[in-house]
Every structure is written in structure tokens, then in C-alpha cells.
Amino acid sequence: MAGKYKGVQAVLLEHNSNCIFSSCGNHTLNLVSVDCAESCKEAITYFGTVQQMYNLFSSSPQRWEILKKYLLVSLHGMSKTRWSARIDGVQPVAQYLNSARKALNELESLNLTAQAGMELQSIQKHMSKFECILMLSLWMKLLTMIHQTNLVIEAHNATLDVERDNIESLINDIQQICEQRDAILTESKLVAQNIGISSEFSANRNLPTESDAEQHSRVNVFLVIIDSIQSGLTHRFESLQLICTLFRFLWQFNRLSNEDLLSAAEQFQQQYNKEISKDLSDETFFLK
Structure with missing residues (x-):
């Protein structure tokens, strides 16, 4: 539909060069979120783990009962079409991380298949790292902002200038998140200490020291995610700005x-x- 060379957009522009293509604001915001969540392997791993945990518990009534025993709210799968609604999938894990870990530990007593056992170990390993807590904190803030913006611009009485103003406000809020990186880091370390997880970044062969791992997290994860959202919002909503400026x-x-x-x-x-x-x-x- 939106193809510049062979899509409907291109056909209409052949008939009238003054046409301005502007896609649905909600759909565009979802596309920004998709690009952002795939901007680095750490983000892909994080969302994959949250979905994997939901799949593990929901595939068996017995496992789901164990989950209900520890969590006051239900888990949700990751929406494939409505990225802004992924707050429903992230929020329960972020709010009840320690309870979720306890539920995962109890699954060890069940007679799991080899595949389920491997998935359980993978989830437990990821959720025992400080990086997981940091990602939970960051994505809770980002997805909450995106979801709230989506609710405003999809309202039946929302006009184009309302959409533009809220997108600009979202960009400013994302910039504030960027400037609050140290505060988010401190908050995540306090959470880690309270639930008995190391508050240090995980060193590995490529990042031999904790300092190297922290620098990698700041430059190649945190800033990459923030930049992906900001550039996506700016680029994908250019036509909206043009329409509002003209009309x-x-x-x-x-x-x-x-x-x-x-x-x-x-x-x-x-x-x-x-x-x-x-x-x-x-x-x-x-x-x-």
C-alpha cells in the first residue's frame, strides 16, 4: 500500500503530485516499537524470554496453578500486532519479578520434558542477571509512555494536531529517559539487592571486566534503544508534521x-x- 515505487502511494502520486501520504498513527507507532525492540540482541533476548516464560506456564494447567500461587496478577503473551500493548506482558514480570522467579523454581519439582527443562533453565539464567532487571525497568518506562500516547491518538475525537502534539511530547519524554540513565541504573541496583541478585553487570569473554560490561550496556544497549525510538518517531511522522504545517x-x-x-x-x-x-x-x- 505504502510503496514509494509500486504501491498505491506511487499510483496516486502519478495522478496528483500534491498528495501527501500519511499512514495510521497507531500503526506507525507500533512500527517504531517493533524497530526499537529489534535494535539490539539484548532487547530481542529480553522480549523473547518474557514470551518464553508465558509459553512455559500457559502450556499446562498444573504449571499455571503454580504461577497463580505466587503472582497476584496473570501473565500475558506478547502481542504480535499491537506493540504498544506489550506493557501488559512486561508489567506483571516487572512488578512481581521475585515471585515469578519463585514460581519458576517450583517448576523444577515437576516431571518436565527435556525441552521444557531446557527452556526453564534458560529463563532462570536470564532472570537472575542484573541486565534483566535493568531492561525491565527501562522497558516499563518506555512502553508505558508509548501505550499512553497510543490511547490518546486512537481516540475517536483525536485530530491530526492532537496526534502531532502527543508525538512531540513523547519524543521529549524519551529524551528525558535518556538523561535519567543513572537514576534508572541506581533504581535497578536497589531492586536487585532487595531480591538477592547481584547488582553488577555480567562479564564474559568479550567483556572481561564489569566496567567493560557496563560500558557496553550504556553504549550498545541503552543508547541504541533510545536512539532507535527517537529517530523512528522523527522519521516516520515527518508527513504528519508536513500536513499540520500546511493545513x-x-x-x-x-x-x-x-x-x-x-x-x-x-x-x-x-x-x-x-x-x-x-x-x-x-x-x-x-x-x-
């Missing part, structure tokens, strides 16, 4: 100065000079 004077004429109003009307007329006469500027001023 906003039609609904904001009472709030614009005479000079700004006439300038916006002239810009609009020049864009659509084959359809709109130069009288538009005078008519718009008279309307005000």
Missing part, C-alpha cells in the same frame, strides 16, 4: 497573528496553485 491555519486562524495567518494561507495557495486562487489569503483574513 493548521484552517482550524487555528483565530489563534494566529494576521501576519502568520496570511503567510500560512499564501504557502497553502502556492502548494495547491492549480486548485486554489490567490484570493484565499484575503478570504481567510476576512473569515477571522
Whole structure:
């Protein structure tokens, strides 16, 4: 549909070069989230582990009863079509991480298949790392912001300028998250200490020291995720900005100065000079 060369967008532009393509705001926001969650292998592993844990418990009534014994809320699978709703999948794990770990430990007493046993060990290993807690804290904040923005722009009375303002607000909020990295790190370390998990980054062959691992987490995980969201929001909503810039004077004429109003009307007329006469500027001023 949106293909620039062979899609419907391209066909319409052949007939009228003034057409402006702008996709559904909710769909676009979901695409930004998808790109962000696949921006680094740590994010892919994190969401994969959360989904894997849901699959492990939900595949057996006996396992689900064990989960209910420890968690006050239910787990949810990761939505494939509505990324902003993934807050429902992340939130229970983030709020009841220690309880989830206890439920996982009790599964060891069951007669699991070899495949289920391997999955259990993989989940337990990941959820015993400080990096998991840090990702839980970061994604809870990011997904909450994205989900709240999605709820606003999908409202039946939300106009394009409301969508634009909320996307701009989301970009600013994401920037604040970037500046709060140290606070998120401190918060995650306190959580780790309270539930008996090491608050140090995991060193490995490629990152021999804890300092190297922390630097990798900051540069190649945290900043990559933040940059992916910011660049995605800026790039994917460019057409929305263009539409609002061109048309906003039609609904904001009472709030614009005479000079700004006439300038916006002239810009609009020049864009659509084959359809709109130069009288538009005078008519718009008279309307005000």
C-alpha cells in the first residue's frame, strides 16, 4: 500500500503530485516499537524470554496453578500486532519479578520434558542477571509512555494536531529517559539487592571486566534503544508534521497573528496553485 515505487502511494502520486501520504498513527507507532525492540540482541533476548516464560506456564494447567500461587496478577503473551500493548506482558514480570522467579523454581519439582527443562533453565539464567532487571525497568518506562500516547491518538475525537502534539511530547519524554540513565541504573541496583541478585553487570569473554560490561550496556544497549525510538518517531511522522504545517491555519486562524495567518494561507495557495486562487489569503483574513 505504502510503496514509494509500486504501491498505491506511487499510483496516486502519478495522478496528483500534491498528495501527501500519511499512514495510521497507531500503526506507525507500533512500527517504531517493533524497530526499537529489534535494535539490539539484548532487547530481542529480553522480549523473547518474557514470551518464553508465558509459553512455559500457559502450556499446562498444573504449571499455571503454580504461577497463580505466587503472582497476584496473570501473565500475558506478547502481542504480535499491537506493540504498544506489550506493557501488559512486561508489567506483571516487572512488578512481581521475585515471585515469578519463585514460581519458576517450583517448576523444577515437576516431571518436565527435556525441552521444557531446557527452556526453564534458560529463563532462570536470564532472570537472575542484573541486565534483566535493568531492561525491565527501562522497558516499563518506555512502553508505558508509548501505550499512553497510543490511547490518546486512537481516540475517536483525536485530530491530526492532537496526534502531532502527543508525538512531540513523547519524543521529549524519551529524551528525558535518556538523561535519567543513572537514576534508572541506581533504581535497578536497589531492586536487585532487595531480591538477592547481584547488582553488577555480567562479564564474559568479550567483556572481561564489569566496567567493560557496563560500558557496553550504556553504549550498545541503552543508547541504541533510545536512539532507535527517537529517530523512528522523527522519521516516520515527518508527513504528519508536513500536513499540520500546511493545513493548521484552517482550524487555528483565530489563534494566529494576521501576519502568520496570511503567510500560512499564501504557502497553502502556492502548494495547491492549480486548485486554489490567490484570493484565499484575503478570504481567510476576512473569515477571522
